[in-house]
Each structure stands twice: as structure tokens, then as C-alpha cells.
Amino acid sequence: MEEKWLVGVDLGGTTIKMAFISLAGDILYSWEIPTDKRENGSHIPAAIASSIHQKLSEYEVTKERLIGVGIGAPGPVNEADGSVEIGVNLGWRNFPLQEILERETSLPVTVENDANVAALGEMWKGAGKGAKNLLCVTLGTGVGGGIIVNGEIVHGANGAGGEIGHITSVPAHGAPCNCGKTGCLETIASATGIVRLAVEKLSSGQPSKLREFDVVTSKHVFDAAKQGDELANTVIEQVAYHLGLALSYIANGINPEKIVIGGGVSKAGDTLLVPLKRYFTSFAFPRVAQAAEIVPATLGNQAGVTGAAWLVKEKILPNR
Known part of the structure; x- marks a missing residue:
């Protein structure tokens, strides 16, 4: 049976870093796309979903291999529904990131503040191991x-x-x-x-x-x-x-x-x-x-995607 993958996303004001990561926390493939801030960042979830689909196609992998998507976003995140209360650099206010990204990717999504996600990454695979x-x-x-x-x-x-x-x-x-x-x-x-x-x-x-x-x-x-x-x-x-x-x-x-x-x-x-x-x-x-x-x-620039993937392993995988 094929090993399942975690998807880690680190959403920044300039670029969005993404990676397919193994259950052991090893980065298998990583890439980034520019952050599309037009129309108050409303295009960002679709751009993330499109990029994930494109990479799956490129690596000839089916979506069934993916467990879910973890994403670190700037600003306070509402734990209950995964919405971003305010993303100053993105133009977001009470933006329902989890809901939209789940719809766009057809995958379960978990959202956390970007600094928290970096901390989780360092705890899992970095200096805090x-x-x-x-x-x-x-x-x-x-x-x-x-x-x-x-x-x-x-x-x-x-x-x-x-x-x-x-x-x-x-x-x-x-x-x-x-x-x-x-x-x-x-x-x-x-x-x-x-x-x-x-x-x-x-x-x-x-x-x-x-x-x-x-x-x-x-x-x-x-x-x-x-x-x-x-x-x-x-x-x-x-x-x-x-x-x-x-x-x-x-x-x-x-x-x-x-x-x-x-x-x-x-x-x-x-x-x-x-x-x-x-x-x-x-x-x-x-x-x-x-x-x-x-x-x-x-971990440098990989802390965010690593911590976001850890969230998938801890929060989404047990319920699959």
C-alpha cells in the first residue's frame, strides 16, 4: 500500500510555501507560488488548491494519497472554524479560510497561526526536537x-x-x-x-x-x-x-x-x-x-510547512 502524504502550507505576504511531507516528517517535494493579494486576498485559497492539483499531476500521484492540508496563516485564527480574524498583509477580515480551502481542495483542512506552526515544526523536526x-x-x-x-x-x-x-x-x-x-x-x-x-x-x-x-x-x-x-x-x-x-x-x-x-x-x-x-x-x-x-x-524556511504537516498528522489523521 502506498504511504500517505501530508500537505503543509505556509502562507506569507509575498510567497506561499507548500510541501508534500511523509508521516515521518520528511519533505518529499516542496515549492512556492507568489501570494495573490488582489481583491483582498480572495483568490488565495483557489491558487493553493490549483497548485496542489498541478503538483499531483506533475508527480503522477492521485489525490487519494493525501491525508489533508495544514496551513499556517498570518494573524489570529479562530480555533472553532479555522477562519482568520484579521490578516493585515492580505486584506482579510474574518476570512473563512478552512471552509473555502476544504471546498477548493476536497480535502480536510486545519488552520493555525503561522508563528505557532513554525514552533510546531521546530518541535517536531528542528531545534526543539x-x-x-x-x-x-x-x-x-x-x-x-x-x-x-x-x-x-x-x-x-x-x-x-x-x-x-x-x-x-x-x-x-x-x-x-x-x-x-x-x-x-x-x-x-x-x-x-x-x-x-x-x-x-x-x-x-x-x-x-x-x-x-x-x-x-x-x-x-x-x-x-x-x-x-x-x-x-x-x-x-x-x-x-x-x-x-x-x-x-x-x-x-x-x-x-x-x-x-x-x-x-x-x-x-x-x-x-x-x-x-x-x-x-x-x-x-x-x-x-x-x-x-x-x-x-x-529548519529555516521549512519550519512553517513542517509544522503545518504536523497539524494534519495530529488533528486530521486520527479521524480518517
Whole structure:
């Protein structure tokens, strides 16, 4: 009998990553398509379905081989019906993603927030492998997160659990955040936040290698820090301080085995992780700090599709 496949989908603002994945979590085929945001993203489910059908045809595989589709979507997801309450980058409001995608694919579908899905991927096949209590933080344009306790994603009362990026780091006179608040961790520890801090410091007239660039990026800041640039190192210390403090708050509550740091900013490696570990250890309850290993994410762009496939295995497969 042919082995069944899981379908993992990671829906981003620019591209949609997709994969056929084995029950053991191995990626068999992966591909991506551009995100069609026309008419408030109403074409997205049909585009996903069409692409899945096209790949089945290409690989000469029948749909019977597929167990179901797991999809990670940006924004809060309603657990009851798999609708996306708001997808800012897609133009979605209370968008019935699960219902439409099931209709388009004729397959069972499960929907979860994209940061949560990435956390599940890292737990199953990545840096969090073997851990049942972990915290996953994605440092990119924004700051996303997923909290897993006893192998289950923490959703909370209305689906907003795990919003690590919106912990208030600067209680007064903080920078405005896209969420409507000010002083969120996202305004400091994201790529955008790092650049903002660097530009602020440059306005003081302090000498720095960063003055060589017309447009400063977070990578420039980390590269300059590695070369001993004092201004850049001050920025990294500030980022590590606030990130370490925020992570200590959550870790004291859930006592995780692993804290997985992913996203583009995590590519800075030890330049960020060494000061982060130092601050986290100084802020967390000693037994919590002792148990929690801070590690870089290992799945990269495959975390989302892997976690989405895990959802199919756990939620859809038992009912088939």
C-alpha cells in the first residue's frame, strides 16, 4: 500500500510555501507560488488548491494519497472554524479560510497561526526536537512567537496566546507599534526595531562604520558589531537586554526545556545569542534558566510547512 502524504502550507505576504511531507516528517517535494493579494486576498485559497492539483499531476500521484492540508496563516485564527480574524498583509477580515480551502481542495483542512506552526515544526523536526515544553521566537520584520506546553500550542482565551512581540518593553515614551500600542518588544528586537535604534544613535553624531551606508539594515548593524563598532555593539546590547528580559517573563511562567530563536535576525548567530543568554540567565528564576537551553532554529524556511504537516498528522489523521 502506498504511504500517505501530508500537505503543509505556509502562507506569507509575498510567497506561499507548500510541501508534500511523509508521516515521518520528511519533505518529499516542496515549492512556492507568489501570494495573490488582489481583491483582498480572495483568490488565495483557489491558487493553493490549483497548485496542489498541478503538483499531483506533475508527480503522477492521485489525490487519494493525501491525508489533508495544514496551513499556517498570518494573524489570529479562530480555533472553532479555522477562519482568520484579521490578516493585515492580505486584506482579510474574518476570512473563512478552512471552509473555502476544504471546498477548493476536497480535502480536510486545519488552520493555525503561522508563528505557532513554525514552533510546531521546530518541535517536531528542528531545534526543539525531543522537547515538549518550548518557546519559539521568530525575529524578522516583526517579532512572532509560539508557546508549546506539554506538546500543545497555547492559544489562550481568544486565540492571542504567544504574542511575544507585543510584550511591553518600554512602558513610557516607547516607539509606536503596528498593533496600536507603544513600546512593544517588536519595536526593539525586530529587524525594523534594530535599524530604528541604530538610526537614533547615529543622530547623536557618534562615529560608526554604519555611516558608510545610505540605508542601514539590521545585517549592517550585526556586521559592524562583529568588527568592534562601538555604536553597533551598544544597539545589540540593548536588543539582547530587552529580548532576554521578555523571554525570562514567559520562561518563568512555563519553565521550558528549549527556547528556539528563528527568523532573519537569528542569522546573526553568537553576536546576538551570547549577550541574549547572559541577560536571560540574569533575569530568569535560577532553576528556570538552568532548564532552558537557548538554541538557534534549524529548519529555516521549512519550519512553517513542517509544522503545518504536523497539524494534519495530529488533528486530521486520527479521524480518517
